Amino acid sequence: MILLNAQLPDPREAGMKAYNLSLLISNTFNVPAAVVLPKDYFACDEAELNRRLTELTQQLMQLLPSADGWAVRSSAADEDGITGAQAGKYRTRRIAHPDELPDAAVEVHEGGVPVILQRFIEPDYAGILFTCNPLTGEENLHIELVQGRGEQLAGGCLNPLYTYSNGSWSKPTDVPEKLLHQLKSDAATAAVLFKHHVDMEFCIKDGVLYWLQVRPVTAIPDSCDDSAGLDEGWFLLDQCTEPVTPLVRELDPGGFFQMPYWDTRFVRHYPYVRLKQAPAADTAALSSPDWQTLRSRFEPEFDRQLQEDLTVYTLQELWELAAERIKQNRAYVAAYLDRGWLKERRVTGEKLKEIISRYIGDNADVQLVLSSLTEGLNTLTYQKNAELHQLICAAGSYPDFNELSAAVLTGAPHPWGEKFNAFIHKYGYELPHPLALHLNTLAESAGDLLARIRAESVKLNGREKVQRPLSRESAAAELEQQMDTAEKSAFRQLLQAYRLYILRTEDDDYLLQKGAAAVRKALVEMERRFVANGALKEAGSIFFLNAAEIASMLSGAASGTLQSDIAIRREAFEAARQIRPELNFASAKAEEAEAGNxxxxxxxxxxxxxxxxxxxxxxxxxxxxxxxxxxxxxxxxxxxxxxxxxxxxxxxxxxxxxxxxxxxxxxxxxxxxxxxxxxxxxxxxxxxxxxxxxxxxxxxxxxxxx
The missing domain is CATH 3.50.30.10 (Phosphohistidine domain)
Incomplete structure (x- = not known):
């Protein structure tokens, strides 16, 4: 027998309902007193079980004093978990007298289910809440209240007396405002605690709030995860044309899905956002950290994480390490999206456009002049492109590319292989997108890079890369010849600042890749261990789990349906990959000219x-x-x-x-x-x-x- 308290029980023995309630208790939620009869409590012959239940009957009033009786509840391993609530599948009995306990416990335990014996609260009010809309998954606290017990409300047989949704109650309630505020506060805390939207049951008696049950919201169907209600203000987050896996959606490694600057909604696994109106204070002057200062703060740590040997960590330590890396990555993303420098970039660009329009002819295109002024930045993308081009040209000087490929794959010494490995060492962190952690990094895709180099070397076939002459200096000189000394100095300062802002616009994305790749490295090492010990079947599976399932695997209590759950999620994910997501909901279709061309x-x-x-x-x-x-x-x-x-x-x-x-x-x-x-x-x-x-x-x- 286990006393339900802040000491988290093993969910394999006590079941998920007991585990969830203990998690609430450990975080100071008010849960009615209870004990758990775990699976091994019933692992005895009939005579011994009768003896145990008789002894418990005699102790019940002292163990769990109650004027209203007791609830005898199921707590199965697959109940109230992330893969499903299993509502209605298992039994609950209310008993008014201790003598009813033995029969009730045996009935609820049928099928080998652990049993919770809990003090029953005869409520003044009872209710249910969701921290999201259970039909769409949209952020919206929804509360339903009835007078008296809540069984019929939970079973859908009774309409709520009061409903809270979209920030307001359907009508004034008799419940003290202090308790209503506590409901909202506790619900928000539970969602953070479970790292998931939650469905909770509660009751109120004599002005005291009791929490009776909590479980992740799992009933949001893919068919409801659609674009209904999305207007022209919604657009695809950071051009993420690859769907987001369940684990990345939950862990949110960069904090992108809970940014204060926008609302987020998923459509068939793709993330869409709608910008919120900037607060009034945002119109004031904002300071922003210098890019090199920001880079020196984060890049060395990301580089260390990418080079770190993770084989020395245990699985539990790797899970904790992943959480630490997520925290670090989120800190960088928050600085990356700092409104101060974005505003400075915008204001500087507007000032430059005003100067350009003042000095060029009425028919000139300000945007194209500005494009000439911002050529030749030498971004990391350009440097990487140039280095890849050199690698391709060098490969073309060898008669047999198979020789080069074999040298790389076998590790045999070769001059070109050394250049290839240097490129991988420098850019191996590359991820196609910081939200696409399920995709391989460049270092994990050396074969793909070799195939790309082979294809490009054939296409180039000795051709030199021809680049259009840069026109920055001539465009600047044409403008400056019309300015006096002071105007020329101001123009040059603005242009230099704007070029640096554009350089940051391109280069800061590389740190996004590094931070995300460091998180991926920890998760992939965990996955490698899970595959080795048979907990997972194949590479890539970890990204189709959720945090609760990983925690269960770490404790050795993985669900028996885990592999089938992964297969179902992968199938839905692959179906989403076959569609071309809308980039925004204001995109017009192509309007062909009169000649249609x-x-x-x-x-x-x-x-x-x-x-x-x-x-x-x-x-x-x-x-x-x-x-x-x-x-x-x-x-x-x-x-x-x-x-x-x-x-x-x-x-x-x-x-x-x-x-x-x-x-x-x-x-x-x-x-x-x-x-x-x-x-x-x-x-x-x-x-x-x-x-x-x-x-x-x-x-x-x-x-x-x-």
Whole structure:
């Protein structure tokens, strides 16, 4: 027999309901006194069990004094867990006299279920609450109250007397305001405690709140995880064109899903956000840490984490290590999204545009002039692209690429292999997206990189990389010749500051990759151990678990349905990968001109070029970059810094969304190729192989064949 208290019981013996209630007690929630009869309590012959239950009957009033009787409740291992509530599957009995205990305990235990014996509270009010809308999963505290007992309310046989939803009660209640406030406060605490939205049952007697049950909300169907109600203010979070796995959604390694700057909602496993209105204080001047200061604060720690030998840790220590790394990563993301520097970047850009418009002709395009002024930044993406190009050219000087590949894969000494390994060592942390922790890093994908280099070396075939001459100096000189000394000095200071802001816009994403990769490394090492001991069947499975399931595995109490649960989640996830997510809910479809052969966007890197279209539907798919033909016109929903460097030999870039500061735009200006963004509907309007003219100076794509 186990006294239910702050000492957490083994869920394998006491069941999940008892474990959850103990977790509440350990965090100062008021739970009616109870004892647990674990599985081994019943592991005896009938005579011994009768003796134990008779002894407990005699002790009951002293052990759990109650004027209202007792509740004899089930506490199965699969009850009230993350994989399902199992509501109605097991029994509960209320007894008024201790003599009823033996029969009730045997009845509830049927099938080998642990039993909770708990003081019954005859309530003035009883109720149920959800910390989210159970139909959609949207953040919304929902409370239902009735007078008296809550069984009929929980069973759906009685309408609530009072309902709280969307921040208000359906009508004034007789419940003291202090208790209503405690309900809301405790519910929020429980959701944080369980790292999941929760469904809780409670009662109130003589002005005291009692918590009777808590379980994760598990009944949100995928069919309800849709775009209903999303208006034009919602857009795909950080161009995440890869769905988010259950574990990443729950752990939220970067804190992206609970940012104060936006609301978050998932649609078929894809994260969408809607910006909140900035507080009035945000209009005041804001200070922001210098980028190099921020970088020196976080990058050395991320580098240490990526190089750390994790084989020395136990599984439990790895789980704790993952939590520490998540905390560190969230701290960086919070600084990364600091409103101060974002405001400074915006204000500086507006001042520069005002100066440019003052000195150029009425017909000149301010945006294109600014694009010339911000060429040649030498971002990390550009450096990585240049180093990859050098690696490809070096490979082309060897007659047999198989020799190079074999040297890398076997570890045999080879001059080119050393260069390849140096590239991997420098950029091995690369993740296609900081939310796509289920995807391999570059270091884990050496074979993919070799295949990409092989393909590119064939396409280049000795061609030199031709880059458009930079026009930054001539564009600046043309403006400055019209300025006096003071204006020229102010202009140069603004331009230098703006170029540094754009450099940070591109380079700070690399620390996002490092922080996320460090978290992934800890989780993958845990997964390797779980696969080795047979708890998991294959690589990648850990990302389809949730935190409670991992905790159960660490304690050796994994559910018997775990493998089938993983398979079901993976199937839903893979189905989501087959769709092309909306980038935002304001995207217009392509509006073809009268002749049906042109589409407008916004030019962000000057130039005019003719070529054939190659569509990249998922910019987070490494394999897609292996097949880009030489001098193709890349058409994509967006481009991210994570894999954009892979574009070795394209002639122009067209994206459906983005702006002057988008990663594809910055990359295009650095590599000297034309680029058009905001070409809504381009992926539907164009097909791979279409012959087009990209006129970035005018922001127009002309299709030459129908």
């Amino acid at each position: 042109c589409l407008r966007g916004v030019g962000v890197s000057r130039g005019l070029i003719q070529g054939k279209v190659y569509k990249v539907r998922n910019p987070l798919d490494r394999e897609a970059y292996q097949h880009i033909p030489h001098d193709a016109i890349i058409v994509a929903p967006v481009l991210t810094p994570n894999l954009t460097y892979s574009i070795i030999s394209c002639a122009a870039i067209v994206t459906e969304v983005g702006g002057f500061l988008s990663h594809g735009a910055i990359f295009a200006r650095e590599t000297g190729i034309p680029a058009i963004v905001q070409a809504a509907g381009a992926l539907d309007w164009l097909n791979t192989g279409d012959e087009v003219i990209v006129d970035a100076d005018q922001g127009v794509i002309h299709k030459l064949n129908k």
